[in-house]
Amino acid sequence: MTRPPLLEIQDLRTYFYSRAKEAFIRSVDGVSLAIAPGETLGVVGESGSGKSVTALSILGLVGGNPGVITGAVHFAGGNGASGPRNLLADLERYVSLTKHDGRIVAVAKDEPGWRAHVERALARVRGKQIAMIFQNPKSSLNPFVTVGQQISEAVRLHTGVTHASEAKERALGWLERVRMDSPRLRFDQYPDGLSGGMCQRAMIAMALASEPSLLIADEPTTGLDATIQSRIVALLAELKSEFGVTTLLITHDIRVVSRLADTVAVMYGATVMEHGPARDVLAPGVEPKHPYTSALLASLPSTQTNGRRHAVDGRLPVIRGEVVDTMNVPRGCRFHARCDRITDAIRARCMGEEPALATVAAGHRMRCHLHPGEARGG
Amino acid sequence: MRRYRESTGEVAERSERSRWRAATLTDRAAIGYGLLVVGLVAVSYVLGAVGWLPDDPSRMDMARLNAPPGAGHLLGTDFLGRDILSRLIVGIQAYFLPGLLAVAISLALGITGAPAIASIIAGKIQFLRQKSFIEAAHVLGLPTRVIVAKHILWYNCAPLLIIQATLGMGEAILVETSLSYLGFGVQEPTASWGNMVQAGANYFFHGKFWPSTAPALAILGTILGFHLLGDGLNRLLEPKSAS
Amino acid sequence: MAARELALTALLLLGVSLVVFVILNLSPGDPFSVLLEGQAPGHAARASVHEALGVPTTWYGRYLAWLGNIARGNLGTSIRTGVPVAGEIARAGPNTLYLTLGSLLVTLLLAVPVALYSASRAAGALARGLRLAVYLVSAVPVFWLGYVVIYLFIHRFGVFPLLSGSAEPARHGWLYGLLPIVVLGVANGTVSEVTRHLRGELGRVLTEDYIRTARAKGAPVWRHAFKEGFLLPMTEMIASKIPFVIGGAIIVEQVFNWPGLGRMVWQAAQDRDFPVIMGIALVAAAFVRLASLLRAVIYAGVNPRTATD
Numbered sequence: 001m002t003r004p005p006l007l008e009i010q011d012l013r014t015y016f017y018s019r020a021k022e023a024f025i026r027s028v029d030g031v032s033l034a035i036a037p038g039e040t041l042g043v044v045g046e047s048g049s050g051k052s053v054t055a056l057s058i059l060g061l062v063g064g065n066p067g068v069i070t071g072a073v074h075f076a077g078g079n080g081a082s083g084p085r086n087l088l089a090d091l092e093r094y095v096s097l098t099k100h101d102g103r104i105v106a107v108a109k110d111e112p113g114w115r116a117h118v119e120r121a122l123a124r125v126r127g128k129q130i131a132m133i134f135q136n137p138k139s140s141l142n143p144f145v146t147v148g149q150q151i152s153e154a155v156r157l158h159t160g161v162t163h164a165s166e167a168k169e170r171a172l173g174w175l176e177r178v179r180m181d182s183p184r185l186r187f188d189q190y191p192d193g194l195s196g197g198m199c200q201r202a203m204i205a206m207a208l209a210s211e212p213s214l215l216i217a218d219e220p221t222t223g224l225d226a227t228i229q230s231r232i233v234a235l236l237a238e239l240k241s242e243f244g245v246t247t248l249l250i251t252h253d254i255r256v257v258s259r260l261a262d263t264v265a266v267m268y269g270a271t272v273m274e275h276g277p278a279r280d281v282l283a284p285g286v287e288p289k290h291p292y293t294s295a296l297l298a299s300l301p302s303t304q305t306n307g308r309r310h311a312v313d314g315r316l317p318v319i320r321g322e323v324v325d326t327m328n329v330p331r332g333c334r335f336h337a338r339c340d341r342i343t344d345a346i347r348a349r350c351m352g353e354e355p356a357l358a359t360v361a362a363g364h365r366m367r368c369h370l371h372p373g374e375a376r377g378g
Numbered sequence: 379m380r381r382y383r384e385s386t387g388e389v390a391e392r393s394e395r396s397r398w399r400a401a402t403l404t405d406r407a408a409i410g411y412g413l414l415v416v417g418l419v420a421v422s423y424v425l426g427a428v429g430w431l432p433d434d435p436s437r438m439d440m441a442r443l444n445a446p447p448g449a450g451h452l453l454g455t456d457f458l459g460r461d462i463l464s465r466l467i468v469g470i471q472a473y474f475l476p477g478l479l480a481v482a483i484s485l486a487l488g489i490t491g492a493p494a495i496a497s498i499i500a501g502k503i504q505f506l507r508q509k510s511f512i513e514a515a516h517v518l519g520l521p522t523r524v525i526v527a528k529h530i531l532w533y534n535c536a537p538l539l540i541i542q543a544t545l546g547m548g549e550a551i552l553v554e555t556s557l558s559y560l561g562f563g564v565q566e567p568t569a570s571w572g573n574m575v576q577a578g579a580n581y582f583f584h585g586k587f588w589p590s591t592a593p594a595l596a597i598l599g600t601i602l603g604f605h606l607l608g609d610g611l612n613r614l615l616e617p618k619s620a621s
Numbered sequence: 622m623a624a625r626e627l628a629l630t631a632l633l634l635l636g637v638s639l640v641v642f643v644i645l646n647l648s649p650g651d652p653f654s655v656l657l658e659g660q661a662p663g664h665a666a667r668a669s670v671h672e673a674l675g676v677p678t679t680w681y682g683r684y685l686a687w688l689g690n691i692a693r694g695n696l697g698t699s700i701r702t703g704v705p706v707a708g709e710i711a712r713a714g715p716n717t718l719y720l721t722l723g724s725l726l727v728t729l730l731l732a733v734p735v736a737l738y739s740a741s742r743a744a745g746a747l748a749r750g751l752r753l754a755v756y757l758v759s760a761v762p763v764f765w766l767g768y769v770v771i772y773l774f775i776h777r778f779g780v781f782p783l784l785s786g787s788a789e790p791a792r793h794g795w796l797y798g799l800l801p802i803v804v805l806g807v808a809n810g811t812v813s814e815v816t817r818h819l820r821g822e823l824g825r826v827l828t829e830d831y832i833r834t835a836r837a838k839g840a841p842v843w844r845h846a847f848k849e850g851f852l853l854p855m856t857e858m859i860a861s862k863i864p865f866v867i868g869g870a871i872i873v874e875q876v877f878n879w880p881g882l883g884r885m886v887w888q889a890a891q892d893r894d895f896p897v898i899m900g901i902a903l904v905a906a907a908f909v910r911l912a913s914l915l916r917a918v919i920y921a922g923v924n925p926r927t928a929t930d
Contacts, residue, residue: 015382022385059837063828066382098383106383112742127839134837139830144848144923154838190925206838404749545814548760552810556872559764560887575765582768583775594765601760605813609756 004076005034006246007058007214008084012071014050014057015107016064023327024104027053029270031071032357035214035263040240040247042261042278044254044296048323050270051250055218058087058248059132060122066109069095077129077213087121128158131207135219137199141191147199148187151175151206158210174205177242179235197228201235208245216248221256233259254300258282263363266293269324269334272357276364288360288371291341295319333369341370398614405610412544412607415600422467423474433461435468435569444586456574456589457581465569466596472558472570477550481543540615544608548601555597571597626917630910637906638691638899639684645895646680687899696903697896701889706900709885714904717881719798720805720873721866725859727806728815728866731758733855736819740827759813763869766808767876770800801877809869811862819854826850848923860916867905 098106175183321338358373557563558572578589874883
């Protein structure tokens, strides 16, 4: 990365606790990511890989307990005059961890104190410097307020515009930019009267209206009809070339990522397995490649015959085994039980020692014993 | 400061702690008290029906009028020298069966707070219909009736129904005691907690608090027991909504 | 739609009046026995009283006659005092209105802060203590609490908070109402349910997706959660708990000798004064119905979906 990153996440851990099982649900278990200004980073992974929780952790929107327990989120957005700020600064003052064998087994957290502390820090950032859009756009908009008023609210909160009429004009402008049909009509409608795709356009308008430095898109196409999905992706691509907003795009849909992302991070079992330029990570057959990423790409249904591994006997290739249980994280590599590249020579190592996120090529890091690269920790 | 500790051993092997063991001390105390009250009421109902009382509720002990708890009368006597404890036990007859009946009807038909409970259940069904696990159940081939009965009514509404039953009983006690206090329910000399409070009223202002207060405390303790039971069970059975 | 609501209201009032009338006629005793006090209540004697008063002999006949009067705006006259019922209700009505609305306010003053606090902090010793306190308060029999309060005021403060006999509140009469209002507000038995409902709804709304969006947007959460999490549940509670408060008012007016409709209807029940009872029942039903209509109006105003009907 030549320019200093706009957002840098270091060793983030967000845990939840199951009283029934007396165990931690390690939803985000040591995630490190960085996004350069203007870049679109796509984070892909299966459900339960921790990608959404990572995004929520950045903005302090995590619901359960104990929540975020360790890590740093350096953000350089905003006025930029002063250097990057750690949005999770002083977290260690409110949390104490007990480890056994290098593994966290107990957590003590002063939740009210931490809440009060972090709300102040995040108040300047939420909606203003970092904006977020969610999946299920219909339920993510306030059903009791018109769409236009919700966008105007964002304008008034974050752009210094105070007059209702001027805020309305700005909001209408954004509705046009997201290619909403009949913006003036839609402005006065409630989310109930809009389709899922239109609601998502409205949410995008609402997020961009405050002119943020970073946009976090959490599964923006999930839950929409297939044809609408591609339209939203096209919209996001257009907005990307028009405005160049730095974006953290979270999705399980590899086609979306390949269309929009500059860099890709692949998550599995609550941690990052591979992180590199999109064309390298997503191109099948291009080495070096993480076994999980390979398997993921191979399992995609495809109507093209561009060298992808074809289905054998009419069946799509699947990754054998079951998704790792975040309550019961295995020692060693989290993917080793399902890995089809594992060899006897290396098995003991894969089972006993978790590989570090190491650099295997320029700007390309991987967590795999098969590609040891140059370990820099992570 | 909240503390969380992971217990040792393989997580996968662990079975879920029973809901009772996972419940907080307060909830257990609430449920315990509630069950105690329900038990006492039921036992007292039977005792009253059969006539196994410490004393004859109509017998007037002229030597001891408005007496405080003491020898011969565990809870003292009222203004006519009648044993308060016996009258309290007998007083349960006034609301027990009517209360049960009212609760049974309201559960079956959703009548009490009628529009409220009926619409709450209807609302729940509507809301749950949209949840994907219902779709999943459909896809798995479960017929709609079974889905409604098992998944919606029992798993989701059971807590609601329990609350309705306990609240209903509490309401029934409230209504009966109020009516008999006003003179429209059970009439003297038959005992009802409501008319016992009313009878002791005059003496209250002359410093004899007990004849009115004993039945009032009985009402308080009993309604409280039903409410705590309902609340405690509700919290226990609630699908894991993280506190 | 307004016409439909009006028709429904009329039907409701009709139904209530019929049910009350039937219950009155099924209960032992009737107004005429009161007049026949001292005389042998034989069939002939009763018939002669009926004839003298020009009253139909069958119960449904009497009901229809009453309906006819209602249609002409006449609520009848009290059998005991001979005074027109409408006048009596107009005289005592405002006192009960004051009592009812005041105590509703007290109930809300208790329930709302507790609900707001518990919605934000589900656990903790204070939250648990509050929950218990709320349940305790809801289980207290209102009549007994009245005695305790009156006794305290007589014994401790030497202030006599009662109105003697049927005296009307003088200039500072409303002060006398404060005590019954507080007692009824605290002990009408609904505090726990109101608290629970408010807390439950607010807690639920706070977990909704659109609130998460509001947080992510940096918008004040209370502004977005207000309609569904506070206004609507409050309206629902007020409308549905009014019947309980009305019932409690009858008791409290007794205990505090408050000259309202509650005391009047109790006295009328003792005297089997049917016209008075019927008139008050009608007024009470109308009041409950009004509250229900107001709730529907607020719901429609807030909820965009119903507004498009």
